[in-house]
Structure formats: C-alpha cells, structure tokens
Amino acid sequence: MGRAADWTYPLAAVALALLAWHGAVAALALPPYLVPAPALVAERLASDAQLLLRHGAVTTFEAVGGFLLSVVVGVPLGMALVWSRVLEKSLMPLLVVSQSFPKVAVAPLIIIWFGLGVAPKLLIGFLVAFFPVVIGTIAGMRSVETDVLDLARSMQATPLKAFLKIRLPFALPQIFSGMKVAVAFSTVGAVVGEWVGAESGLGYLLLWANANLDTPLLFAILVCLMAIGLVLYYGVALAERLALPWHVSMRAAEPGSTL
Amino acid sequence: MTSAAAQDAAASIALRGVGHRFAGSAGAVEALRGIDLAVAPHEFVAVVGPSGCGKSTLMRIVAGLVRPSAGEAAIGGAPVDCPHPDVGIVFQRPVLLPWRSVAGNIAMQLEMRGIDARSEAGRISALVKLVGLEGFERALPHELSGGMQQRAALCRALVHDPAILLMDEPFGALDAMTREQMSLELQRIWLERRKTVLFITHSISEAVFLADRVAVMTPRPGRIAAVVPVALPRPRGFAVIEDRAFTAAVRAVRGHLDAAGMVE
Structure with a gap:
C-alpha cells in the first residue's frame, strides 16, 4: 500500500462518520442538549479553547505523570521479579490480587489520604497503568531465548554487559507493548481521579458540564480527551520507533501489520 | 617447547569419562555415559548421532556451558569449568x-x-x-x-x-541445497584457518564429507560406539561421494549406528 492510501481510508471514514452524525441530528431534529451537531461542537471547541486548554493541560500533566511513574516503578519491578524467584513467589500473588478489583474503586480512599491536588491523580494513574508495564517487562525478559543466553555466556560477557547489550534490548519490544497499554490507562486514571475530587482538569469540567446539561461542552471535552489519548499513544509509538527501528521494520515486513 | 608447539597444544580437546545426568519430570535422565574422546590440534572431528543422543549436551560441556556430572572436559590440557576464551561457537540457529x-x-x-x-x-x-x-x-x-x-x-x-571452533548442527536448519553449499564453504574456510573443530551433526554424509574422524554416538545414555577415520585428501569436492573411501566410511558409520539399533 502506498503512503497516500495509508491516510486516505481513515480520513474518509472519519469524514463519513461526521457526515452521518450531522445528518442524523438534522433528520431527527435532535435538540443540542441531547446530541449537538458536529458544527456546534466545533464552535464550542473554538469559543472555549482557553478553558479547555487550561483544564486539558492539567489532565495531560496528570496522565503523563502517572504513566511515567508506572514506567519508573514497573520496569525495575518486573526485572526484579524475573531476576529473583523468591521475590516473584512472594510479590506476584499480591500483584495479581491487587489487579483483581477495579483500581478506580480505591480512588475515593486516595483522595481522602492525599487531598484534591495533583498528587492523588498521579497515584491513581500510576495504579491503573503500572501492571501492564510490569507484565510487559516480565514477558520481555523471559522472551530471551536460552540460545541467546548461552551465546552471551560463551562470549564471557559480564552480567552487566549481557544485560545492557543483549537482555534489555530483547525485552524492549514487549516493554513498549506494556507501555502502550499503560499510557491509555493512565488517562483513564487521571479522569477518574478528577471525578472523585478535583478543582481542575477535564474530568472536573466534564462533571460541571454534565450538571449544567451543557452537552456541547461535554462533547468538546470528549474530543479533547480523545486528542490527548491519541497524542500520548502515538508519542509512545514514536519513542518505540526511535528506540527500536529494527523491531518496527521487522513487523512492517510481516504481512497484514501496521504501526 | 617452541611457542608454536605450545599454541598447538592449547588447541586440543580431551574428554575423559564424561557423564551427564539432568533432572527430568520422571526422575534423573542419564544423557551421557563414559565419553572418552580426544581431538588433536587442527583436527576436524564430527560427532554423529540421532536426535536426543546427548550430542548437543556434549558440545555444551566442551564449551563450558554445562558442567558434566562425571569425568571432565579439558582444553589444552586444562579442565574446562567455565566458558573458555579460546573457543568460538556456532549454534544450530544463527542467534x-x-x-x-x-x-x-x-x-x-x-x-x-x-x-x-x-x-x-x-x-x-x-x-x-x-x-x-x-x-x-x-x-x-x-x-x-x-x-x-x-x-x-x-x-x-x-x-x-579462537583455536577451537565448536559447531552444534550448524546447518541443521537450512534447506538441503544450501546445506551442501555450506559444507563446501566450511571446508574451504577450515583449510584456510585450520581451527580445531568439533562438529555435531545428525547427517552421516555431512560428517564424513567434512571430518578427519567421525565419532558415532548411540542414544540414552549417549556413548561413543566407534570413531571412524576418513582417509580422503582435501579439498574434497562433491565427486568424493562416489569415492570408495567415502562410501566405506559412510557404511562403517551406518553399521555402528545399526548395531545400536539406531538407523531409521
């Protein structure tokens, strides 16, 4: 497929969806407080741009912070679990149990403990995002084949060199997979944190718009959240492309895969 | 002893009474028993045997990647207890x-x-x-x-x-034609570099084509049934397969595998 065709189809699909939305609102004569027309949403995006930017910046900061926290904690934790059987046996059940209930359920507790500021949102974002990072890291470190480890040993590599030059690069593709899931989760975490208790952020604004039945603003906020999610996801994907050009080109060489 | 001779001695491999067991799901499995084999400096020795006869384990013992449960492997007269600097390894997959x-x-x-x-x-x-x-x-x-x-x-x-090259079924994952081509290439490279080679394979003709001597292994526990010398001049071309010395060596190797009930 050519470069142009890569963009043509998704763009056409989005345009069609917008057209269908517009047509449905007009044909069914839906009032704006139920479903606003796309043009109206676009208008609100423009007129309330400053408000949305201010609150969007807060949410983005919280999501990115929670995500970075999950990487900084999750990757070393995953490595430690692979490195030590004892650690794995003692910590893994705890981790799995901690994932078996919806983490957003502890959000009220975290707000009680840490207040209405940014810190509790970072923490909630971290809580929902760190598990995929840990799992990705474990899977990645385990994916290094025994042949490769034999090779490293036969080269008399020091443990540090073998780790940095062989094991870590082999694990990175799966770590990045975990990070892509985590970055999507951390946005959810930030918004949930803002719902439970906040003085700013798109989640806070969302509740306000909802209470005032300001549906066009609500839609505008959703568009902003979507944009934040997309930018963060593709940010991680871009980082992957820069860090692992070999891996991306290998995947591209396989049929039926993109990005 | 001249330094060249000292270098020569460093390129020898000796296996003395090597045995190996590892823990399997159904108790300990004896993979190797009583292996004695000496490879002289600059010699090309092939180890041929069916799958699961422990020949890869044998190579890993020489490489210092596995410690044998009995006996010892030595390189240049010194026992191997960790990967040796004077060894290069080619695995079955390129890795x-x-x-x-x-x-x-x-x-x-x-x-x-x-x-x-x-x-x-x-x-x-x-x-x-x-x-x-x-x-x-x-x-x-x-x-x-x-x-x-x-x-x-x-x-x-x-x-x-390295003075020693260990090869564990290096052409096993290749198609038949590439495989033959690689045998020729390996011979050319060996003639140029003259490493001491321990070459593991399950192909009898590949072993005879390449080696000075072919060690025949029988499975479970892996033992060396016989060592068959191949008295063919080098460089050997593909025409060598019609040579009587070649067919005789192939027949001898096959006979030893047969005697162990191991030819499919």
Missing part, C-alpha cells in the same frame, strides 16, 4: 541480535570480551570476505537468508581468533 547489522553482530564477540571492535575492523572485514558476505556488512539479520545468517554467525565465532 544474531536483530537490532545489530552483520558487522555489529560480529563485533559483539569482541565487545563482550572487552576488545575494542573499532581497532579490529580489518579483522571483521577480512572474515566477512572469507565467508562471502561482502556488501552485506550493514544489512540487518532479517534481511538475510538463513544461509547468510549462519555465515554471519560463523564470522562471529571466528572473530576473536
């Missing part, structure tokens, strides 16, 4: 790092050993030329065919100029 170019993968061997790869660029390019990979130095492994990947792996095994 190339997918993010490194051909040259980068070869340089890996030097970097891991703390040798400055940049100062040895000449050595790397000479090897690349020797195995016929010129022009592919910057290619990534997934851009190469299986045969070319294995050539790169051979360069990596030779780049630190």
